[in-house]
Amino acid sequence: MRFALSREDLSRCVGQDAGTGNNSMFVTGGFDSGRQCRRRAQGGAAHVGLAGVLVAGCYAGLGTGVDGGDAASAETGSEGPASGGGESGGSGVDVTDEELERVMHSGLRRLTVREYDATVHDLLQADEFTGVQQLPVDPLTPFDNDYTEQIASSGLIDPLDFLAARAADELAADPARRAALVGCEPTSPGDESCMRQFIQGFGRRALRRPLTQEEIEEYLHGTSGNNGALDHAIAADDFYVGIDSLVRVMLQEPDFIYRVELGSPVPGQPGVFELSQFELATRISYFLLGTTPSDELLDLAEAGELRDPASVRQVAESLLSDPRALARIGRFHAMWLGYAVMPHGGELAAAMQEETNALLSRVILEERLPWYDLFRLTETYVSDLLAENYGLPNSGSEEPKWVDWGETGRRGLLSQGTFLSVGGKANDTSPVARGKVIRERLMCQTIPDPPPAVDVDQVPEEGVCKVERYAVHRANGCEGCRSLMDPLGFGLENYDTLGRYREFEIDNPETADVDESTCAIPGEGEITGVGTFRGPAELATFSCPTVGSETVRRSSSFALSPVTRRSTSLIVASPPRSHRRQVRGSSASTSC
Amino acid sequence: MGSFRLHRRTLLRGVAGVALALPALEIMMPQGRARAAEPSPRRFFVAYGGISIGTTTNLVVPTASGADYALTRGLLPLGAGALPSNPGLGGEGLDVRDHVSVVSGLKIPWASGAEVPPGGRSVEFHGNTQGPQLSGMRGGSTQQEAPNGPTADQIAGKGLGGDRRVLSYRVQVASYEGTNGTVGDSARISWFRDEANVLRGIDPTFSPEQAYASLFDSFVGPEPSAAAVLLLERKRSVVDLVRHKAQRLSQRLGAADRIRLERHLDEVRALEDRLQTLQPMGGDCAKPPPVGADPAVGGAYEDWSSDGITPLGGAGHSDEDLRAELLTDLIVMAFACDLSRSAALRMTFSQCWMQATPLIGVAGDMHKFGHTAGSEAEVALADCVGWHVKHFARLITRLRDTEDLDGASLLDSTAAVLLFEGGRGYNPEADIQDSAHSTENMIALVGGHAGGLNAGGGQHIVKPDWHPANVVVSALSATGAIPDETLGEVSGRVPELFG
Structure with a gap:
């Protein structure tokens, strides 16, 4: 077997020995300091590695350099809220050249629909609240939090206004919840002390930082020409009208809607900023849990206890025990690998998602196995429904159980129905689409879009076997691209879009009829220049090395910066040189 | 604590100078x-x-x-x-x-x-x-x-x-x-x-x-209730404060983020402007009954x-x-x-x-x-x-x-x-x-x-x-x-x- 990237290359990429299976690739990836990376790499547990992207105390402002920004814009002392932890006005951090090269960009990132829902839920204890019908769709590129795609329009502002009003109305209709949230008993409609207490407490949670005195006064008494919450309460002779106004305001403020990372300038490094403690707490919470930081986490930030990697690791460990962490990890993998929206649903799809999440939980959270084991674990978590789908023996239980894949040719995530649903077309598999997903999502490569004259929407020609059809397509001037994708996809052809094993092609994709008298599936795949394989288990042995570096890239993208079709210039600051060569070489040689 | 203020644009729009002496309903009349x-x-x-x-x-x-x-x-x-x-x-x-x-x-x-x-x-x-x-x-x-x-x-x-x-x-x-x-x-x-x-x-x-809600929540007819007037006024105050704080934040951002937030701010201003717009009445124009909850x-x-x-x-x-x-x-x-x-x-x-x-x-x-x-x-x-x-x-x-x-x-x-x-x-x-x-x-x-x-x-x-x-x-x-x-x-x- 020969890897596309050498182990030495990979070691440079992830800062650890991938060959040993020590799976701390999450930790590094060019956004952590070298010293921190190395320390974390010795830890060896996949789940802790997720915290690595959070430790980066620095970012490069997009408003600097070629973007024409202004470093002074991040001076945080004189006006506006404190940036947290009482550390406005400059950083004392000493950044080495090596670390500087790894500093990533950070931009104003709007809460996704999911994050918005979770945040409002946590802030207001509103169980059923959701903005999914009102807020703009979050494009998956592949992640849903790509700030370069988040352009505000009336389609955002109107829903924010509407949803803030709805949240306030629902709170007003639930006096017990409201009283718990306010935390004090007003003695009169104009009880300024109680309202001030609410503003300070709720405001810190909503805006994820302490409020300045100026802000508190504005909330209470309004700005020039406008009334504040206290005025509203008195005018209506109802203290809670003021509370209602405050909830409406805070849920529409940019500090709430966006994750604001101002930081403090790093001396001697124009355009580089150190995050405040509150900004770091926010980053940690949204990355690991997908929601606003808890009071406890904000307390740690306020006490300045997130300054060193060990503290962040400790916090991350704690948060990873929260059930929401598994949901977040599941969501990250689903968006990355493309099965966040599956081409089928119902009980079977739900069982597949449960199966994959069980795998993620076991490898990353429970047994803390090498992260590569996601792709090579010999057991899977299935109910009888799913076992039957895969051709595994029934366990006699409707409840899922861990069972051995046995001699099925399957191992790990690539064998599961979630992943095998990706890249389907016309109710059947598409080897080229699967190959493209594997190349781009797992192997860090970019495959150009097909030329304009290629009709990718054509229904497959009937009566011609897929291998022959694809050979014709490759002969029509697309050999370069297709040779990278087709052979990869053909190695999974024995597995349909539901993850079922098959030996013959579907004759009629509209009905999924299988006529065994026609096209037998060879089932052999190839990674050009590397070797051949059959099925997902053997594919996993090939793709593992590049999966490591791609995981680093994707996790940092998810946490910090977009890596999208439209913004590849914002890619992780320092992918390994050998890897960059590989990507460029692939693109150049595959241009159709 | 200051006295309750009617929105400045409300005053400018028609009855400046005597606003506080007039009933709110009349002030808000379309x-x-x-x-x-x-x-x-x-x-x-x-x-x-x-x-x-x-x-x-x-x-x-x-x-x-x-x-x-x-x-x-x-x-x-x-x-x-x-x-x-x-x-x-x-x-x-x-x-x-x-x-x-x-x-x-x-x-x-x-x-x-x-x-x-x-x-x-x-x-x-x-x-x-x-x-x-x-x-x-x-x-x-x-x-x-x-x-x-x-x-x-x-x-x-x-x-x-x-x-x-x-x-x-x-x-x-x-x-x-x-x-x-x-x-x-x-x-x-x-x-x-x-x-x-x-x-x-x-x-x-x-x-x-x-x-x-976007079209008609702030829509007041020719005879709005006092509660409707206060609610509209409160909504204006809320949006005004949101705009005020967005402006302040914008000044502290780098150029790229500032451009993005300015876009957000433009839309908040547009929302605020819509709340100032008084509706002409005539023909079959009327505030329709609420459409109810969205279909599932x-x-x-x-x-x-x-x-x-x-x-x-x-x-x-x-x-x-x-x-x-x-x-x-x-x-x-x-x-x-x-x-x-x-x-x-x-x-x-x-x-x-x-x-x-x-x-x-x-x-x-x-x-x-x-x-x-x-x-x-x-x-x-x-x-x-x-x-x-x-x-x-x-x-x-x-x-x-x-x-x-x-x-x-x-x-x-x-x-x-x-x-x-x-x-x-x-x-x-x-x-x-x-x-x-x-x-x-x-x-x-x-x-x-x-x-x-x-x-x-x-x-x-x-x-x-x-x-x-x-x-x-x-x-x-x-x-x-x-x-x-x-x-x-x-x-x-x-x-x-x-x-």
């Missing part, structure tokens, strides 16, 4: 029926359906031209007769032939190599025909749903209403694979140029409840049953019939109350994968029917066209039956257009004929009577190889929103529409 004596403003509406009109057999384009053409299956909702007995099209047509013309034979030219002709599209089909139709500008040489110029609704909004909002709604909820596969641009159908001359897309809402979202289109083949009953269906009715009703009342003078409605996504089963009674999605051989699929595709036509016709009836500010029919001052993603004919991607991936033989429907439109009643007009944007130009020109009969790179209006 400008009222004084507007009724003025000529009614013109309105523009454009809808878009992301399907083609056929494959091998024509079931949509009438064979005869003129006023007395026989309705085809796809156009049956325009007439008064019985409709096919399927769930989506109902029992009877809506009898709007006098108000709607059908223009056929239209064509969007396509690229030769990398060269895209004026008003043309790339050879790739899906997603690339919307931009040229809505903006008149040629698309990119490869996949690009976003147009290269402002869209007609925005041009109309600027030309007709100045500060009035341009409504941007969509009916179809579930997209394909989250972002509509590779062809979508977040369902946007409306783009404008901002102050920096950058094209900005609007995210259309598919929530009738939110659309209602039926899950993704992909939400099939466990065999992966059979669509579940509600999969991908989010009661698009009800949504279409509610959203078009809101558009009509927004026009009637002069809250808006221009609206864009995405009925379906480009490469529309909308679950068709509950809408037309045939299992499948709307996209599939364009790629399935056989007469059953062709009929189903025509019924999908008919579903779009039905809701367009329904809008026309609502406009017809609504009294404008000047007492005339609202339809008399409106120009409305319905466009489709494709026609039927040659497919340059695959070099085949009789394909749904074609921009030959396209149609556009034009309704209303603004500016002499459809003065002689509705008709079928054949304009071989004219651009669909010529029809849009005709509607825009009829409203007076454009002075030179040009939209992007497409010029000239269809003269027969005014004959």
Whole structure:
């Protein structure tokens, strides 16, 4: 077997020995300091590695350099809220050249629909609240939090206004919840002390930082020409009208809607900023849990206890025990690998998602196995429904159980129905689409879009076997691209879009009829220049090395910066040189 | 603690100096029926359906031209007769032939190599025909749903209403694979140029409840209650503080983030301005009853049953019939109350994968029917066209039956257009004929009577190889929103529409 990237290359990429299976690739990836990376790499547990992207105390402002920004814009002392932890006005951090090269960009990132829902839920204890019908769709590129795609329009502002009003109305209709949230008993409609207490407490949670005195006064008494919450309460002779106004305001403020990372300038490094403690707490919470930081986490930030990697690791460990962490990890993998929206649903799809999440939980959270084991674990978590789908023996239980894949040719995530649903077309598999997903999502490569004259929407020609059809397509001037994708996809052809094993092609994709008298599936795949394989288990042995570096890239993208079709210039600051060569070489040689 | 203040613009607007001495109700009084004596403003509406009109057999384009053409299956909702007995099209047509013309034979030219002709599209089909139709500008040489110029609704909004909002709604909820596969641009159908001359897309809402709130929550009639006045005033204070804090934050950001937040801030200002706008009253303008909670979202289109083949009953269906009715009703009342003078409605996504089963009674999605051989699929595709036509016709009836500010029919001052993603004919991607991936033989429907439109009643007009944007130009020109009969790179209006 020969890897596309050498182990030495990979070691440079992830800062650890991938060959040993020590799976701390999450930790590094060019956004952590070298010293921190190395320390974390010795830890060896996949789940802790997720915290690595959070430790980066620095970012490069997009408003600097070629973007024409202004470093002074991040001076945080004189006006506006404190940036947290009482550390406005400059950083004392000493950044080495090596670390500087790894500093990533950070931009104003709007809460996704999911994050918005979770945040409002946590802030207001509103169980059923959701903005999914009102807020703009979050494009998956592949992640849903790509700030370069988040352009505000009336389609955002109107829903924010509407949803803030709805949240306030629902709170007003639930006096017990409201009283718990306010935390004090007003003695009169104009009880300024109680309202001030609410503003300070709720405001810190909503805006994820302490409020300045100026802000508190504005909330209470309004700005020039406008009334504040206290005025509203008195005018209506109802203290809670003021509370209602405050909830409406805070849920529409940019500090709430966006994750604001101002930081403090790093001396001697124009355009580089150190995050405040509150900004770091926010980053940690949204990355690991997908929601606003808890009071406890904000307390740690306020006490300045997130300054060193060990503290962040400790916090991350704690948060990873929260059930929401598994949901977040599941969501990250689903968006990355493309099965966040599956081409089928119902009980079977739900069982597949449960199966994959069980795998993620076991490898990353429970047994803390090498992260590569996601792709090579010999057991899977299935109910009888799913076992039957895969051709595994029934366990006699409707409840899922861990069972051995046995001699099925399957191992790990690539064998599961979630992943095998990706890249389907016309109710059947598409080897080229699967190959493209594997190349781009797992192997860090970019495959150009097909030329304009290629009709990718054509229904497959009937009566011609897929291998022959694809050979014709490759002969029509697309050999370069297709040779990278087709052979990869053909190695999974024995597995349909539901993850079922098959030996013959579907004759009629509209009905999924299988006529065994026609096209037998060879089932052999190839990674050009590397070797051949059959099925997902053997594919996993090939793709593992590049999966490591791609995981680093994707996790940092998810946490910090977009890596999208439209913004590849914002890619992780320092992918390994050998890897960059590989990507460029692939693109150049595959241009159709 | 200061005394309660009425909003400064409230004071400026009419009763400055004595505001605090007057009852709040009087302060907040809309400008009222004084507007009724003025000529009614013109309105523009454009809808878009992301399907083609056929494959091998024509079931949509009438064979005869003129006023007395026989309705085809796809156009049956325009007439008064019985409709096919399927769930989506109902029992009877809506009898709007006098108000709607059908223009056929239209064509969007396509690229030769990398060269895209004026008003043309790339050879790739899906997603690339919307931009040229809505903006008149040629698309990119490869996949690009976003147009290269402002869209007609925005041009109309600027030309007709100045500060009035341009409504941007969509009916179809579930997209394909989250972002509509590779062809979508977040369902946007409306783009404008901002102050920096950058094209900005609007995210259309598919929530009738939110659309209602946005239009009418701050709507006060001639005799508002004290509570309504206080609520409106409070809402203004809230938005004002949001704007104030956004401005302050903006000053502390780097250049790139500041640009993004300024865009956010512009929209907050627009919201704030809308809260200052007093509604003219007249005609049938009235605050409609609340639309109620949004219809349930039926899950993704992909939400099939466990065999992966059979669509579940509600999969991908989010009661698009009800949504279409509610959203078009809101558009009509927004026009009637002069809250808006221009609206864009995405009925379906480009490469529309909308679950068709509950809408037309045939299992499948709307996209599939364009790629399935056989007469059953062709009929189903025509019924999908008919579903779009039905809701367009329904809008026309609502406009017809609504009294404008000047007492005339609202339809008399409106120009409305319905466009489709494709026609039927040659497919340059695959070099085949009789394909749904074609921009030959396209149609556009034009309704209303603004500016002499459809003065002689509705008709079928054949304009071989004219651009669909010529029809849009005709509607825009009829409203007076454009002075030179040009939209992007497409010029000239269809003269027969005014004959």
